[in-house]
Amino acid sequence: xxxxxxxxxxxxxxxxxxxxxxxxxxxxxxxxxxxxxxxxxxxxxxxxxxxxxxxxxxxxxxxxxxxxxxxxxxxxxxxxxxxxxxxxxxxxxxxxxxxxxxxxxxxxxxxxxxxxxxxxxxxxxxxxxxxxxxxxxxxxxxxxxxxxxxxxxxxxxxxxxxxxxxxxxxxxxxxxxxxxxxxxxxxxxxxxxxxxxxxxxxxxxxxxxxxxxxxxxxxxxxxxxxxxxxxxxxxxxxxxxxxxxxxxxxxxxxxxxxxxxxxxxxxxxxxxxxxxxxxxxxxxxxxxxxxxxxxxxxxxxxxxxxxxxxxxxx
Amino acid sequence: xxxxxxxxxxxxxxxxxxxxxxxxxxxxxxxxxxxxxxxxxxxxxxxxxxxxxxxxxxxxxxxxxxxxxxxxxxxxxxxxxxxxxxxxxxxxxxxxxxxxxxxxxxxxxxxxxxxxxxxxxxxxxxxxxxxxxxxxxxxxxxxxxxxxxxxxxxxxxxxxxxxxxxxxxxxxxxxxxxxxxxxxxxxxxxxxxxxxxxxxxxxxxxxxxxxxxxxxxxxxxxxxxxxxxxxxxxxxxxxxxxxxxxxxxxxxxxxxxxxxxxxxxxxxxxxxxxxxxxxxxxxxxxxxxxxxxxxxxxxxxxxxxxxxxxxxxxxxxxxxxxxxxxxxxxxxxxxxxxxxxxxxxxxxxxxxxxxxxxxxxxxxxxxxxxxxxxxxxxxxxxxxxxxxxxxxxxxx
Numbered sequence: 001x002x003x004x005x006x007x008x009x010x011x012x013x014x015x016x017x018x019x020x021x022x023x024x025x026x027x028x029x030x031x032x033x034x035x036x037x038x039x040x041x042x043x044x045x046x047x048x049x050x051x052x053x054x055x056x057x058x059x060x061x062x063x064x065x066x067x068x069x070x071x072x073x074x075x076x077x078x079x080x081x082x083x084x085x086x087x088x089x090x091x092x093x094x095x096x097x098x099x100x101x102x103x104x105x106x107x108x109x110x111x112x113x114x115x116x117x118x119x120x121x122x123x124x125x126x127x128x129x130x131x132x133x134x135x136x137x138x139x140x141x142x143x144x145x146x147x148x149x150x151x152x153x154x155x156x157x158x159x160x161x162x163x164x165x166x167x168x169x170x171x172x173x174x175x176x177x178x179x180x181x182x183x184x185x186x187x188x189x190x191x192x193x194x195x196x197x198x199x200x201x202x203x204x205x206x207x208x209x210x211x212x213x214x215x216x217x218x219x220x221x222x223x224x225x226x227x228x229x230x231x232x233x234x235x236x237x238x239x240x241x242x243x244x245x246x247x248x249x250x251x252x253x254x255x256x257x258x259x260x261x262x263x264x265x266x267x268x269x270x271x272x273x274x275x276x277x278x279x280x281x282x283x284x285x286x287x288x289x290x291x292x293x294x295x296x297x298x299x300x301x302x303x304x305x306x307x308x309x310x311x312x313x314x
Numbered sequence: 315x316x317x318x319x320x321x322x323x324x325x326x327x328x329x330x331x332x333x334x335x336x337x338x339x340x341x342x343x344x345x346x347x348x349x350x351x352x353x354x355x356x357x358x359x360x361x362x363x364x365x366x367x368x369x370x371x372x373x374x375x376x377x378x379x380x381x382x383x384x385x386x387x388x389x390x391x392x393x394x395x396x397x398x399x400x401x402x403x404x405x406x407x408x409x410x411x412x413x414x415x416x417x418x419x420x421x422x423x424x425x426x427x428x429x430x431x432x433x434x435x436x437x438x439x440x441x442x443x444x445x446x447x448x449x450x451x452x453x454x455x456x457x458x459x460x461x462x463x464x465x466x467x468x469x470x471x472x473x474x475x476x477x478x479x480x481x482x483x484x485x486x487x488x489x490x491x492x493x494x495x496x497x498x499x500x501x502x503x504x505x506x507x508x509x510x511x512x513x514x515x516x517x518x519x520x521x522x523x524x525x526x527x528x529x530x531x532x533x534x535x536x537x538x539x540x541x542x543x544x545x546x547x548x549x550x551x552x553x554x555x556x557x558x559x560x561x562x563x564x565x566x567x568x569x570x571x572x573x574x575x576x577x578x579x580x581x582x583x584x585x586x587x588x589x590x591x592x593x594x595x596x597x598x599x600x601x602x603x604x605x606x607x608x609x610x611x612x613x614x615x616x617x618x619x620x621x622x623x624x625x626x627x628x629x630x631x632x633x634x635x636x637x638x639x640x641x642x643x644x645x646x647x648x649x650x651x652x653x654x655x656x657x658x659x660x661x662x663x664x665x666x667x668x669x670x671x672x673x674x675x676x677x678x679x680x681x682x683x684x685x686x687x688x689x690x691x692x693x694x695x696x697x698x699x700x701x702x703x704x705x706x707x708x709x710x
Contacts, residue, residue, distance in 0.1 A: 230398070234392065
């Protein structure tokens with residue numbers, strides 16, 4: 001426990017100090033890292049803790065991003081308000097999608113959610129929606145400046161905003177998992193029939209988890225739209241879903257802090273792979289992934305947890 | 315006297331030193347670029363690879379006005395968020411002078427505001443969207459070519475050669491298709507009302523476009539302007555054959571590819587299709603002994619041997635690099651971002667031998683599209699024949 005508390009405090013100090021030491025570009029990168037970490041955390045709640053597979057989280061990310069962009073662009077709503085609204089919209093969409101998903105398990109569920117991911121970019125391009133979505137051209141989002149006259153650059157402000165949202169959502173997720181509900185989620189993952197016989201309403205919990213997971217990812221999408229200042233259908237292809245899944249597995253399934261490690265991986269390793277070879281950057285990325293899975297089959301989370309166990313055993 | 319001499323000396327020293335913004339110095343010009351090296355359209359990454367090879371050649375030949383070129387190119391995987399990240403990396407970490415020929419409509423739209431806030435050049439954008447030639451709102455963004463001017467070229471050809479034409483428009487319902495339609499209508503002017511007798515559009519999600527073609531045939535048109543992407547263009551060509559409808563058939567240059575459209579539709583069915591081009595096709599036997607093409611082949615062999623010579627994208631990339639070099643040469647020792655934009659907007663009938671005879675590149679403070687002159691070409695069942703001279707597609 002002490003180790004966890006110390007590392008949490010260290011993380012917090014480093015995170016607060018970071019923008020003072022880093023240049024604008026790195027602040028932007030770390031902000032995107034936190035955005036992806038929120039999305040991965042959402043996926044972790046669903047896949048890691050509740051055992052439901054999803055290849056469709058790029059769709060929830062897209063819905064969150066578009067919700068934020070359209071609310072700002074067409075309705076003139078302040079960017080801060082778009083975050084909870086995007087979360088609510090995605091919760092509703094995820095909750096509703098959770099119902100048909102109840103009938104599906106494992107690979108079948110993965111396939112259904114895959115459909116969601118493939119359909120979303122095309123739906124966003126449809127002409128009847130063009131007035132809202134801007135079609136292929138997408139929607140521009142104005143970059144917000146620091147609130148309340150704080151002496152921060154726009155990049156620093158967005159970073160602290162994203163950091164606050166991340167910490168808030170992290171604490172919420174942590175409390176959720178530590179609660180009765182969290183134990184119910186784990187029980188459903190381990191054995192749905194046993195869980196049901198213990199009085200857990202399996203379908204309710206599963207659909208709710210789908211909703212909460214989608215809401216997390218939607219908030220990440222909204223933050224991403226504000227940070228990037230632009231949304232377009234091509235930003236939210238199926239590959240984004242796979243990227244989230246990679247981040248989840250690398251960070252460690254069912255280990256919340258892993259989201260940060262996973263996000264760092266999906267953000268920095270492709271750039272690193274590109275430096276190895278331009279023409280073979282995809283192959284280099286693949287090889288790194290294979291090696292990593294070979295060295296730490298249960299992700300960063302597995303290594304950290306076994307290290308912690310070793311320390312405690314002394 | 316001595317004072318005067320000193321002034322002259324100081325002036326000439328200042329000349330030699332030159333004026334610089336971030337990304338340029340006495341010895342170096344740093345240029346940024348991105349395109350997809352990974353992902354579904356990674357084949358287009360050949361543009362960045364060819365340009366890397368091209369600037370290596372320029373540096374071996376002594377650089378530009380004594381300065382070496384450092385060309386930094388990154389992978390955006392055709393994803394706008396990645397393009398924003400790579401652009402910020404180029405601008406803020408690598409400290410480049412500007413972005414030269416970055417690729418993709420969505421990726422470039424995503425960075426347009428940022429580049430204009432930074433007051434740094436984003437020039438010769440690899441996209442056909444009209445949005446990149448708007449100097450009033452985005453003075454730091456310049457396009458390369460655009461759909462509207464190709465639309466104007468077909469319209470001007472008709473006005474000259476077939477003024478009584480009855481035209482049917484068939485277009486993809488997005489910025490791609492609508493861009494052509496807008497240019498076509500604009501160039502027809504008042505005659506658009508009488509000349510355009512039918513219109514039909516389709517969504518990319520539609521499985522077939524047969525009903526649209528049937529409808530257009532029923533309009534009684536004798537000219538079909540086909541603004542569809544390759545898959546649908548091939549379907550349309552087949553449907554025309556099925557219906558035994560033989561209008562004068564214009565097909566946009568992006569779809570007029572033998573490999574992706576005409577072949578699948580049937581080369582015999584595709585006979586007579588008219589399209590446009592502006593540079594020499596490396597697969598066309600006509601240019602076998604052309605000095606420019608020989609030169610290009612020698613370059614490919616020496617500097618980019620892994621590149622595919624039958625991929626005309628490599629001719630395009632070479633041509634754009636030559637134009638960029640021209641801009642840098644014109645800028646002389648004043649390598650400020652402002653002067654780069656000024657010189658990019660000051661190309662006067664610039665020509666390189668890889669352009670088709672008669673095609674030249676001209677830009678101005680109000681004209682941010684270098685390529686607007688196009689040559690009409692007609693498919694003869696095997697290759698393309700030229701018809702008529704070069705037509706100017708700029709807005710008038």
